[in-house]
Structures are given as C-alpha cells and as structure tokens.
Amino acid sequence: MRLISGFFTVGFWTLASRILGFVRDVLIAGYLGTGVAHQAFVAAFTLPNLFRRFFAEGAFNMAFVPMFSKRLEAGTDPEGFASDAMSALAGILIVLTVIAQITMPWLIYAQVAGFAGTEKFDLAVAFGRAAFPYIIFISLAALLSGVLNSAGRFAAAAAAPVLLNVLFITGIVLAGALGWDIGWTLIWTVPFAGIGQLALVWWAAKRAGFSIMPHWPRWTPELKRLAVIAAPAALAGGVVQINLLVGRQVASQFDSAISWLYNADRLYQLPLGVVGIAIGIVLLPELSRRLQADDTEAGQHAFSRAGEMALALTVPSAVALFVVPLPVVGVLFERGAFTAQDTDATAIAVAVYGLGLPAFVLQKVFQPLYFARENTRTPFHYALVAMIVNAVIAIGLAPLIGYISAAIATTIAGWVMFALLRAGSRKMGEAAQFDARFKRRVWRIVAASALMGAMLVLTMLLIGPMFGIDGWRYLALLILIGIGMISYALIGHWIGAFRLSDFRNAMRRQR
Template identity: 60%
Template structure:
C-alpha cells in the first residue's frame, strides 16, 4: 500500500482552505461594507444558504462519505475504480439536475421552509429571486465533489483544495466591479455565483483527467454498486449535514428578528475560518487513509493516523477558541465595522462569535471522529446521533428564543455540537484499537489546552489595558495584526515549553512529505 502522507496532506489542504477563508473574509468584509446587515443581506444569506445546504448533503456530505471509502478500497485492490467513478458521476449528475429543476420551481416553498420569518415583508420576494439565480450552483459543486473525492483518494489534494478559492475571487471581483460601475452590488454578487461554480468544476475535472480518470456525462445506471452507494449515502446525508441543518433551524428562529440573520451569518463566517482550515483538512485527508489501512488490517497504523490527526486538530482549534472567548469584539470590529456596518452590529456579532467559539472544538472534533464510521461504511450510526443532536438543537433554539432572543440559535448550535461529539465518541468504543487515541495524544492534548488558555488570558489582558486602540482609524488594523502576532508567539512559546508539540517534528514530517 502506498500510504497517504497525512501531515503533508493536512498542510496542503489547510493552506488552500486558509487562502479560501481569507478571501472569504474579504468577501464578507465587502458584503458588510457595501450592503450591510439589514433586509437585503438577510435575503441574500437565506438564498445562498439553500445551495450550500444541499451541497453539504449531496457533495461534501452524503456523497463523499459513501463514495470515497468505496473508491479508495477499489483503487487499492485494483477493482475497477474508474468504472465506479463513471457510474457515480452519471447517477449524481442526473439526481442533482432533477433537484435543481425542482428547486427553481418550488423556490418560494424552500424560502418559507428555511426563513419563515420573512413571510409578509420584502425579504421574502428578494430571497426567492436571489435563490433562483444561485441555486444551480449546487449542480456544479456536487459534480466537483466527485472529482475532488477521486483526487483526494489518490493523494492529490492541491487542486481539490484550491477550487473553493475561485468562488471568493469571483465574488470579490464582482462586488468591487459593481461598486465601481455604479450598479446594484447585490445583483453582481448573485449572478457571479453560478459562474464561479462552473470554474470550480472545470478546475477539478481537468485535474482528475490528468490523474488518469477520464469521466464523461452519460445515462444513469442503477447497478448493484450504485444501490450500495445510495444505501450508504442516504443516512450520511443527515449525519454529515447536521451543522447545516442546525444553521437552517437557527435561521428559522433568527428570521423573526430583523437583522439577526445577518449578525449570525457574520459570526458564522468568523468561526468557520479555523473550522474550515482544520476540520475540513482533517476530514478530507483522514477518511481515505483510514479506509485503505482498515482494508489491509493495519490497526496500529490507523490508530497512529487518528491520534496524529487529533493532535493537529487541537493544535490549531483550541487557541482559536481561546481568542474567540477572550477578544471577540476587537476581532469583529476591525474585520467588519465599516460602511453599512456600525458599532451596534459589531457588538451583537461579537457576542455570537463568543458563543460559537464554545462549540468550535466540537464542530472540529466531529470531522475527526466521523471518518472512523465512514471508513467502515457505517453511516447509520452517525445518522442516529445526528437525529439526537438536531432534536437538541431545535429544542434549545425555539425554547430559548423567548428568554434570550436571537442568540438562542448560537447557544443551541454549540450545545448540539458537543452532544454529537459525545455520541460519536461513545459509539466508537467498540471499534477496537484503531479507534482509540494513544498515550502521546492524551498527554499533549492537555498541554495544548493549557497553552491555549494562558494565551487567551494574555490577549484579554492586552485588550483590557488598551481597548481604544482597536477603534482608531489607521491604527486598528495594525493593532489587530499585532494582537494576532502576540497571541501566536505566546502560544507557540508556551507550547514548546510545556511539551504540547515539537515544531521540529512538524518540519521533519513536512520534509518527508
């Protein structure tokens, strides 16, 4: 077996995901500056969430959870992996094309189902109009997910990880062009989204062909392999899409308060940075590696892969959590407060960021634990856990709304995230040695947590000593960069001193990769 180089893969995917998230921040900065929290941004967020919701089910969610382990095992065993990919390509394309047609027809129903609070005001019609323009994006992204799965299973991570960068490049360019030309910026933004989807699909399609997998559209065939794929994929749709479903529930509750959808969206974008860089990188790289190791009975190698992935997860996630809890307002005000976004918006978004920060480790740990199930083609267990987590989320979101208002969805999402982690961990106890973290992970995880907590206290003390500097025009950007640099220096110095990690180990692993 030619092993997938885990740490090298983590950093490859992490680098491109970080680039995408940074450009995503630029996109949200332009969105909040040119449009700002309010009815138009509320309508856009609700519309754009629809293709993203279904993308989690049909692309990164159900499809990848079912397809990647099957494809990886056949690729390793020389069992016609190309034929499986072609059949899956034809079936997925036909199903998603039908979904797009239904979505375009029944868009008012979808908007009502996901943002019922819009009914009766102008946000509803705007969301329906925007939704019909952006919904075809799901077709291009679902097919792109197939090619990305092929590339990831063969250890070629760069093209698939780089593709999402194109969406943010196109979106930023469109909004800037709209502002310069003088048209409605929102119109430029919604029309460029499907164009960006075509570009993303083209990138990974060409990369897959260069890797030796030449796929072409064809009539779908329901073969035994495809029936098995569907049986695995259906429960995975909910298991992998639980975060998106929780966001929709939150949107339903938040839509009762004008501007709340925009505030939660901005907060979601901020915590999605570490979630994307770490969680997505771990999930993408770990799943095919575990699948291939389990096929050949390499329990020790699988345990080592899980444990090293766990260290990488906590290494970057826990300091992010500490920063979100210690200094959310400086982060939000510097990143978003300009143009149509004012101090009251920043204060509201900062509170939501701190609440989401509590749940951030849970959202990332889910990405670490779910591959244990998917590598064994077990999607039923995560499905059951997801049902429980969603029930907790919905109960808290609706139940807490009369008490805490629009913050209820954030509290509910973080609580449900931790419930899902507990269920996944308990369910993995019967999977044997491959599903148990080793002693090194247990020791280092505690030291990483301590280093992160001390870093958070340091940042809190600095901001408390000079809070006004983060609001000074011309200085606040430098102040934020200085705060980030200080936090990184303190964290890595403490981590080295406490033995939480060894930078020399990372350098050696990357050189081997």
C-alpha cells in the same frame, strides 16, 4: 507521512480560501450592511449550500470516498465506478434543480418565515432561483475532488474554493466601479463560480490519469450499495440541515439577526475550515486504505495524529474567539453600512460559537472512523439526538434571550454530537482509540491555550485604546494576533504540548 503532508496542503489552500472569503464578506458588509439585500442574499446563497451538504462534502461523498479508495487500493476499475456515480449524481441534481425552481417560495419560507410579507422575501425568492443551479456544478466537483483526495492529490481540490472567492471579489469590485446592483452581481456570480470550480477539478483529475465522464445513468450493483450506504448519511445530513433551519428561523424573527449570525459563522468557520475540514478530507481515504490493508497500528497512528493536530490548532482559536471577539469583529467588519451595534451583536455570537469550535472539529476527526467502515447509520442516530437538543434549546430560549439562543443551541448540540461519536468509537477496537502520545499532549494543549488567553486579555488592557483610533486599529489587531501566536507557540513548546519541529518536518514533507 502522507496524512500530515496532505493536511498541510489542504489546510494551506483552505486558509487562502477563508482569507479571501473574509475579504469578500468585509466588502459585502461594507456595501450592503445588514439591510434587505444582504439578508436576502444570505437566505438565497445558503439554500444551494444547504443541499450541498447532502451531495458534496456530505452524504454522497462520505459513502463514495471509502468505496472508491478501496477499489483504487485493490485496482478493481475505480474509474468505471466513479463515472457511474457521477452520472447518477448528475441526473439526481438536474431533477432536484427543476423542482427547486418551481417550489422556491416554499423553500425560502422554510428557511426564513419571518421574511414573509416583506420585500426581503420576494428578493430572496428571486435570488434563490438564480443561485440554485450552483448545486449541480459544485456537487460534481466534490465527487471529482473525492477521486483526487483518494489518490493522495489534494492541491487542486483544496484550491477550487479559492476560485469562488476570487470571482466574488472581482464581481463586487466591478459592480462598485461600474454602478451595477451589488446584490444581483453577487447572486449571478454563484452559478458561474460553480462552473469554474468543476472545470478546475475535472482538468486536475484528467492530469492525474482519471478519465471520468458522465453518461446516461445506469443502475449497477455498485451504485445500489452506494445508495444503501449513502441513505443513512443523507438522513443524518438532513438532520444537520434541520438544525441550521431551526437557527435561521429563530434568527429571522429578529431584525438583522440573520446577518449577525452569518458574519459570526464566517468568522468561526475560518479555523473550522482550515483544520476540521482539512482533517476530514485527508483522514477518510487514509483510514479506508488502512482498513483495506488490515493495518491496525497505522490506522491508530493516523487517527491519533489527526486528533492531536486538530486540537493543537483549534483549542487556541476557540480561546481567542471567546476572550477577544469584539476587537476582531470591529476591525474586520465595522465600516460603511456595518454599525457598532452590528459589531456588538456579532461579537456575542462569535464568542458562543467559539466555545463549540473544538467539538465541531473533533466531529470531523471521529466521523471518518464510521464512514471508513461504511457505517453511516450510527452517525444518523446520533444526529437525531443532537437535532432534538438543538431545537429544544433554540426555540425554548428564544423568547427569553433572543437571537443568541440559536448560537447557544448550535454549540451545545455540537458537544452532544461529539460525545456520542466518541462513545460509539469505543466499540471499534484499538485503531479507533487515541494512543499514549495523544493522551500525554492533550491536557498540555489545553493549558497552553489557557495561558495564551490570559496573555490576550493582558494585551487588550495595554493596547485597548488603539482599537478606537482609525488607522491604528489594524495595527492593534495585528499586535494582538501576533502576541497570541507567539505566546502559544513558545508556551506549548516549553510544556510539551507539541514540538515546533513537528510542524517544520511536516512542511518539508509537503514540499
């Protein structure tokens, strides 16, 4: 089945990217700790990524992919539509970048008002101006990735983020060896990495037979419809970014909290990226094609298998992040300028984010149901509700419990958003409902994950002292991960949560 094969392709490359991203973050933490340069880098680097949610994997692409997929299925000039969309997007992004260069101090203040009047603020503004052009290249690369994904060619688009992390790691190593400033080396790597990613997917699209080139923007009926569909999704993306800004503003009021939450976010983003993003990328064009062909049975099957795969891989990850965050954070990050205090604070955030991981992934499963139907208004209304929940909790609890209120708010808002998406999908008919196989397996997945969590706790009691010995803590973490994976695989297979042959067959189809 192309859905599962595509999922494994995207998941493999996303996993490679996230592992390299960990290597990158470990190196950055070792060199910069949670000091001024690291906090300024986080504020600057997240700025183009914030806008990227609108134009890359966010609003524009969520509207573009279903429209392109349907044109590809029907054979109605998909290349011309993609070229027009790329040209319009490029024009918008160039104007946005010019405006951002002028208003950078205000953009940084909107993120981290707690930095105002300190050297962190001035450095973040300078870093932001250098990094922001990345938005142009990565957004155009995302559009071309949507073209490739719609055609069932997932490898090049999924591999592009690997290039970003390879360049980051190379820059850090060179900076350390040649005595360059680490912070400035990192920030200048950002736009150059965007150029490299764009070149990679453009070449892959050309090899796939899509000759897509930008031209002077022109307003067409198709682009008008694209704008109408994308507008509510953009507003919904804006709401999501407000949630992130609220959390960052709360964190900026507490020393080093920006760095703690950033590192915790990177850790829980590993399973979210590998599973959730992979599911979303593959499922959206699949559902769009099924709707175009009016194939309800195949649509339900694709939706159910995506949900089943998502939960089978993320529920155990959530349990692990909740029950053993301290040894994981300590082994991965605690070295150089990253202290034991930083480990403790980051581990608390990891545990809280872990509780929300299934909700974040299930959102990626349910959102394509709406986007494939070119319905972007309903998710926007749901996002507004989640935004209010996030803001009330984050701001209301901050004076009582400090920086961790931002993580708690993110997790609770994530579950609220999932509940709303699930309730809304009930009106979409049988194709938007999980099938009998999913309903049989979901509770067994939860049971297998809980038993795996108990095994992890028992293992920690037995090998806990190893984590306090230099050199042995790496082996201890490998043992802990190995016990978790093996116990979950055996228990899950034994109680019927999944069949190991399902994964083997999917891998054979991928090859």
